[in-house]
Amino acid sequence: AQTVTQSQPEMSVQEAETVTLSCTYDTSESDYYLFWYKQPPSRQMILVIRQEAYKQQNATENRFSVNFQKAAKSFSLKISDSQLGDAAMYFCAYRTVYNFNKFYFGSGTKLNVKP
C-alpha cells in the first residue's frame, strides 16, 4: 500500500522568507500523481500544486514550487516570499494513475508565518 510521510508536524517562517515543507512517499508504481493541499483554519482544502510523476520538470505555481526527486521518492514544497495568508495546514497527497478514486494523505505540516 502507498504511504505518505510528512516528518515536520509544525514549521515557522518569517514573512517574506522562504520555507520548504518535506514529504516522502512509498510506492512500487512508476506513474502516479503528487499533490500539495493547503487547509487554512476551519476552511476547505485547496489544491496548491500538482505533479505528474512521468514529468521530470518540477511544477511551479507562482510562489509555490516543488522539488520532485522520483528516485528518492521525495516531494517537497517550497514557498517563496511567505505571506501571512500562507499560514495553514499543508497536506501532501499521492494518487495512483490506476485508481483515480482516492488519495493517500500525509499527516500534515502546520505552517506558521511570523510578521
Next chain:
Amino acid sequence: EPEVTQTPSHQVTQMGQEVILRCVPISNHLYFYWYRQILGQKVEFLVSFYNNEISEKSEIFDDQFSVERPDGSNFTLKIRSTKLEDSAMYFCASSVGGNQPQHFGDGTRLSIL
C-alpha cells in the same frame, strides 16, 4: 469561483443516533468523495461515487455508512448508528473527471456524545 459546500459545519449527535452529512458538489462535477479526519490523524478516504453508484470504498466504510445522491445537486453521507469513534471532521470532495484534481469542501465537524 465555484465551491463544494457542506452543511452543517458542526453536528453534535448522541451515540447511537443516525446522522446525515450533506454536500453540494460543484455543479459540473461527476465524481464525488467522502473523507474523514480524526483529530490529530491523517485524512482518510471513505468512499467514491460515480454514475449513481459507489465506485470504491475503504475498510472504514462499513455497513453503518451509506451515501446517496438524492437529487441532482446533493451528495449525502449517512451514519446509521453513530459511535464515539465516528467523531471526526468529514470532508466532501468532487472532481470533474476521475483523473482531475479533487475540490474539497470546508468539512463538517461531527461530535458524538
